[in-house]
Amino acid sequence: xxxxxxxxxxxxxxxxDYLTTVDHKKxxxxxxxxxxxxxxxxxxxxxxxxxxxxAPDSELIGAQFYNELFTMHGTTMIxxxxxxxxxxxxxxxxxxxxxxxxxxxxxxxxxxFWLFLFGGLLLNCSWFLGGAPDAGWxxxxxxxxxxxxxxxxxxxxxxxxxxxxxxxxxxxxxxxIITMRAPGMTYMRMPLFTWSTFVASILILFAFPALTVxxxxxxxxxxxxxxxxxPDMGGNEIIWEHLFWIFGHPEVYILILPxxxxxxxxxxxxxxxxxxxxxxxxxATVLIAFLGFMxxxxxxxxxxxxxxxxxxxxxxxxxxxxxxxxKIFNWLxxxxxxxxRMTTAMLYAVSxxxxxxxxxxxxxxxxxxxxxxxxxxxYFVVAHFHYVxxxxxxxxxxxxxxxxxxxxxxxxxxxxxxxxxxxxxxTGFHLTFFIQHFLGLMGMPRRYWKFLEGQxxxxxxxxxxxxxxxxxxxxxxxxxxxxxxxxxxxxxxxxPWDGRTLEWSLPNPTPFYNFKQLPxxxxxxxxxxxxxxxxxxxxPAEPLDDIHMPNNSFLPFTIxxxxxxxxxxxxxxxxxxxxxxxxxxxxxxxxLGSMLIRSVKDDLGYHIHKEDLEKEGAGE
Amino acid sequence: xxxxTNSNHADQYYKAKKKEEMKHQVITFALMIVFTIIAFxxxxxxxxxxxxxxxxxxxxxxxxxxxxxxxxxxxHKGHEFPALMIxxxxxxxxxxxxxxxTITWV
Amino acid sequence: xxxxxxxxxSENLPHEPEKATLEGKNKFLGFWFFxxxxxxxxxxxxxxxxxxxxxxxxxxxxxxxxxxxxLELVFIMTMLLLTSSLTSVYAMYHMKNHDFKKMMVxxxxxxxxxxxxxxxxxxxxxxxxxxxxxxxxxxxxxxAFYTLVGFHGAHVAFGLLWIITLMIRNARRGLNLYxxxxxxxASLYWHFIDVVWVFIFTVVYLxxxxx
Numbered sequence: 040x041x042x043x044x045x046x047x048x049x050x051x052x053x054x055x056d057y058l059t060t061v062d063h064k065k066x067x068x069x070x071x072x073x074x075x076x077x078x079x080x081x082x083x084x085x086x087x088x089x090x091x092x093x094a095p096d097s098e099l100i101g102a103q104f105y106n107e108l109f110t111m112h113g114t115t116m117i118x119x120x121x122x123x124x125x126x127x128x129x130x131x132x133x134x135x136x137x138x139x140x141x142x143x144x145x146x147x148x149x150x151x152f153w154l155f156l157f158g159g160l161l162l163n164c165s166w167f168l169g170g171a172p173d174a175g176w177x178x179x180x181x182x183x184x185x186x187x188x189x190x191x192x193x194x195x196x197x198x199x200x201x202x203x204x205x206x207x208x209x210x211x212x213x214x215x216i217i218t219m220r221a222p223g224m225t226y227m228r229m230p231l232f233t234w235s236t237f238v239a240s241i242l243i244l245f246a247f248p249a250l251t252v253x254x255x256x257x258x259x260x261x262x263x264x265x266x267x268x269x270p271d272m273g274g275n276e277i278i279w280e281h282l283f284w285i286f287g288h289p290e291v292y293i294l295i296l297p298x299x300x301x302x303x304x305x306x307x308x309x310x311x312x313x314x315x316x317x318x319x320x321x322x323a324t325v326l327i328a329f330l331g332f333m334x335x336x337x338x339x340x341x342x343x344x345x346x347x348x349x350x351x352x353x354x355x356x357x358x359x360x361x362x363x364x365x366k367i368f369n370w371l372x373x374x375x376x377x378x379x380r381m382t383t384a385m386l387y388a389v390s391x392x393x394x395x396x397x398x399x400x401x402x403x404x405x406x407x408x409x410x411x412x413x414x415x416x417x418y419f420v421v422a423h424f425h426y427v428x429x430x431x432x433x434x435x436x437x438x439x440x441x442x443x444x445x446x447x448x449x450x451x452x453x454x455x456x457x458x459x460x461x462x463x464x465x466t467g468f469h470l471t472f473f474i475q476h477f478l479g480l481m482g483m484p485r486r487y488w489k490f491l492e493g494q495x496x497x498x499x500x501x502x503x504x505x506x507x508x509x510x511x512x513x514x515x516x517x518x519x520x521x522x523x524x525x526x527x528x529x530x531x532x533x534x535p536w537d538g539r540t541l542e543w544s545l546p547n548p549t550p551f552y553n554f555k556q557l558p559x560x561x562x563x564x565x566x567x568x569x570x571x572x573x574x575x576x577x578x579p580a581e582p583l584d585d586i587h588m589p590n591n592s593f594l595p596f597t598i599x600x601x602x603x604x605x606x607x608x609x610x611x612x613x614x615x616x617x618x619x620x621x622x623x624x625x626x627x628x629x630x631l632g633s634m635l636i637r638s639v640k641d642d643l644g645y646h647i648h649k650e651d652l653e654k655e656g657a658g659e
Numbered sequence: 660x661x662x663x664t665n666s667n668h669a670d671q672y673y674k675a676k677k678k679e680e681m682k683h684q685v686i687t688f689a690l691m692i693v694f695t696i697i698a699f700x701x702x703x704x705x706x707x708x709x710x711x712x713x714x715x716x717x718x719x720x721x722x723x724x725x726x727x728x729x730x731x732x733x734x735h736k737g738h739e740f741p742a743l744m745i746x747x748x749x750x751x752x753x754x755x756x757x758x759x760x761t762i763t764w765v
Numbered sequence: 766x767x768x769x770x771x772x773x774x775s776e777n778l779p780h781e782p783e784k785a786t787l788e789g790k791n792k793f794l795g796f797w798f799f800x801x802x803x804x805x806x807x808x809x810x811x812x813x814x815x816x817x818x819x820x821x822x823x824x825x826x827x828x829x830x831x832x833x834x835x836l837e838l839v840f841i842m843t844m845l846l847l848t849s850s851l852t853s854v855y856a857m858y859h860m861k862n863h864d865f866k867k868m869m870v871x872x873x874x875x876x877x878x879x880x881x882x883x884x885x886x887x888x889x890x891x892x893x894x895x896x897x898x899x900x901x902x903x904x905x906x907x908x909a910f911y912t913l914v915g916f917h918g919a920h921v922a923f924g925l926l927w928i929i930t931l932m933i934r935n936a937r938r939g940l941n942l943y944x945x946x947x948x949x950x951a952s953l954y955w956h957f958i959d960v961v962w963v964f965i966f967t968v969v970y971l972x973x974x975x976x
Contacts, residue, residue: 143791206802214795217740218787244744244798245751248806256813256912265901265908266822267813273820273905277763278813285755285809332751336758344762638927639934641943643772673780674862681858688851695847695966699840702971711975719967723960730854731956737784741797748801752808759812 059591061145062551066152067131067447071440073156074123080163081115082514084108089471089507092500095492105488106173107190111162113176114194117290118201119159121428124436125297126155126208129236131447133212135542136233138221138560140553143214144207145589146642151208153599158201161606165193175486177283180268180276184260189610195258196606200599202247202254209243212236221541222580223560227321230540230564231314234321235300238328239293245332246289253282262609277342284335292331295427296324298435299366302388305442306370308536309385310377313564316369323362323369330359340411349408356406363399367392382536383457387438390465391430398426401476416486419479425472437464437517445535449548450528456520460513467509474499474506539564544577552586555652583653585646592642594633601630687729694718775939778863782945789946796950800957807961810913811968817909818973824904828897830973839970842885843962849878850959853952860948865940868948872932875955879925886918910969917965920958927951 048056057065087108091099100108134142142148165171172194174183183191216229216237229237257279259265266272268279307314314320336344336352370392379385401423405411414420437460444452478499483490490496533547541558544566556579562568569575605626611619698718701711727733733742772786779785784793821827856871890911893899901911928951935944 144795147795210795210798210802213798214791217794218791241744241747244802245748245805248802249755249809252806252809252813259901259908259912263901265912266824266905267817267908267912269822269905271822272824272903273817273822274908275763275816275820275905278759278816281755281758281763282809282813285751285758333754336762348762635930638930641773643943670780677858677861681854684851684854684858688847688854691847692844695840695843698967698971699836702974703836708975712972715967715971719963722963726850726956726960726963730850730959731953738797740794741801744798744801745804748804751805752811755805755808756812756815759809759816763816 056591058596059149059593061149061589061591061595063130063134063142063145063148064447064549064551066148067127067129069152069156070123070127070130071447073152073159074120074127077115077119077159078124079514081112081120082511084112084115086507086511088112089504091488092490093504094501095490095497097489102488103170103173106486107166107171109486110173110175110178110190110194111166111171114162114172114198115159116428117176117294118198119155119162121294121432121436122205123155124440125239125294125432126152126205128232128301128436128439128443129212129297132443132542133233133236134215134219135446135545135549135553136230136540137216137219137224138541138554138558139215139219140557140586141219141589142211143219144211146592146595146637147207148211149592150595150598151204151206151211153595154204154207154602155201157599157603158197158199158204161200161603162193162197165190165197168193177287178257178279179283180257180260180279181270183257183279184268192258192261192610195254195261196610199251199254199258200602200606202250204599205243206247206251209240209247212240213244216240221554221557221560224541224565225560227318228560228563228565230300231303231317231320231324232297232300235296235303235324238324239296242289242293242296242328242331246286246293249282250286253279253286256282258609262612277339280339280342281335284338288335288338289328289331291427292327294432295435296327298391298432298439299324301435301439301442302370302391303373304540305384305388305438306373307564308442308538309380309382309388310374311380311537312373312377313539313567314369315372315375316365317563319365320369323365326362327359330355330362334359337406337408337411340408341415346408353406353408357403360399360403367396382441383452383454383461384438384442384536386458386461386465387434387441390461391434391438394426394430394434394468398423398430401426414479416484417479418475418483418485421485422472422475422479425468425475429468429472437461442536443542444524445531445547446542446545446549448525449530450524451531451535452524453520453528456516456523460517460520463509463513463516467506467511467513470506470509471503472506474502478503534566539567541565541577544569550655552588552647555586555655556583557581583649585649586652587644587646589644590642592637594637597633598630598637601626601628601633604629684729687725691722691725694722772943773938773941775863775865775941778940778942778945780861782860782863782940782942783949784946786942786946789942789949792946792950796953800953803957807913807916807964810916811964814909814913814969817905818969820906820909821904824907826898826903828899829976830906830969831976833893833897833899834970834974836970836974838885838889839966842882842889843966845878845882845885846959846962849875849882850956852878853955857949857952860940860945863940868940869932869936872928872948876925876928876932879921879928879955883918883921883925886914886921890914914965914969917958917961920961924951924955924958927954 057069060066087100088105091097091105130142130148169188170190172178172186172190174186174191174194178191178194216233220229256265256267260267260269266274268274268276270276303314303320334352334356336348337356340349340352381389401419405414405420405423441452441457444450478496481495483496490500531547533545534543536543541560544558545553558565558577559580561578565577569577603626605623608619608622608624608626612623698715701714727745732738733745784790818830852871852875856868856875859867859871899907899910901907931944931947931951
């Protein structure tokens, strides 16, 4: 039933396959498509923001719409674009890098995706139902509590649902890395991308619960009359800020560490050298994660926590520059003396170093608590976090996608178009954000709808908008590249970049069971070990035998759908009355019923038989 | 034949080990009850707050340790990662509680 | 490599049936990690509660925790939950001895104790609401109290449903390598509920009674 992939299938069958899939490679594609869609949406919002700020005293869009735009731009880009796109890479690559046939919890993996998607859709339904959230992506109380309409309700419930998905995805990755490594793949032989997936997943595990609680408190305040953030009744808004940033700061590292992992792979492959200082890279990754948990209050220096608290958090923050510096130097030294190939992926990696370093330096500036009173809530901060998040995470995602595209889709993206994308994006990015440092220092506050004439902010803002257009053009070229590659591209060789790690030892296309026989790993960069010391092929660690595979399931979709429906019920409980209660009932019934089915029905998976595998092998 | 005796020996070994463990668990349970009674007694006895609070917290921490190590077998082999994650969770938990109790009201 | 029949058979179980398969081992680890995350979840709730425990603002009904809490009920609830922890240990002991019937009996007792705990908690909430007007919306203290204790109560309720489902589903077929990890993980969850309760009765009730 599922062994042989049939040549041509009907459109409906393909859709059904993706709706029910538990294969990590297909889930990766789902994450990529959904995350890519939200990336375009967030980009569109950014373009509208930049258009509004192109000229002084502009009346292009209204103030309320502007508030909704910047709120949704931040929320979408962080939760619905950057995270899922990284999850796409993790899902597609990590199991292959450790020589696993699948992830530890294929069902949970699928559930994580559908929860994320329905959470994201819920959030974006707000555009059509009376207005999007408008309290900033940080949703600080009391503004987020008193904000009229249902915008912030969509924020709280949408992120809650997608947050559950992320947490599940994180646990799945941790367990996969612990239990499913191929023979010989010790921890200190794992590629850096796997390591960073591991560490980022641990951060997800401990950071997301704080957000879960924060969002619950916000929901309770808004929808059920609780008083957590209502000072009149004894509430305290600072609790929200703490909970949000206890989650929010590790979140930054959840985003950047996998990007670091991508760059480590790219540098090493395209310098034809093993990664310089591998063990110090691992150590630095873990250290960044550890320190990353103790710095959240540097977002709150101006709250008035007192000089002692501010100093502690300032010093802890600056300490993170040390392991990050270790990484920067290791990457530079990886390139040093290597035979460097400037492919598109490598361009992203090389340009990431100065860009991210700039963001890191402004980070240390912002970490100085006293100076932060000056920078706080100005465009300087906006410039800083775009330097680290675009210059780090987005470059990482774009570079990683270019690098692993042949593995995910069996075809290589056009390098020429890729370089056009890179140069336009790189130039556009610096045009947009470099000038914003100075706009901030000149006193331009963030999140303001307008700036006025004659304050010296016109030129800077105009430059910034021009840069944004360059990034938009770059994105369109990337889309065009993806489309023509998909339509016209030729099948790529299995190992197009002369790779070093295990994922490149697989045939193209990757079989759905990944490894016919689990490979024996004999060192760091296992494929390279075989290329230099063996015959270039992985040595099997086991005889050919039956392979156990998980069954597809539609339940992840229905569990998530139920929560999506119930969320509307909770939101419109007061205004709609009975129909809302019906929605709650039906939604929860679908979710809990699906969970019950999952728990009652045995799901033992199936086996691919040895004979079938041998037959397939003959054609290879 | 020889194999059977071996597995019998192994079975008996595991059985004995489990019995031993059960004994520990019952003792643990008795201690937990005692600790609980002490904790309630301290509060009913209206001792000084400065004395009662630390003792209560220590008693709670010990009880939780008992739960983790004896009832949930965290001391057994194969629990290295669970222990690591629980301690990391406790670390994050302490930071969270510390912040919310000290630098929230300003 | 094992086939379906092996996984579902009750014969020849190894001495740790919950971790004998890769799926079982994954479940075991994954669930422990989830509990690590739950630690932070409850820490956030505890922190919120501690920040708001004497906080009434301009609320109308302001019974402080010293007058509100009655220790007798809390003591009984604590004993029930502690005992249920021991009974679930007994259940797991019999699981490791492959004695399915005894395991079910002890799990049944665990469920009864848990249900009694939950009943008392609901009664306690009812009492506070009706005698002290201490409600979810009456003050920040009220919101924080019901959220923290209520989250724990919801965990108990979910645990009960979970264990009952497992018991009904597997009543006929006995212990096997497929369901042993499920039972084991459910018992871990139950212990964790008890861990949280230890802190609730200490931090919320006992320390709240002192002031």
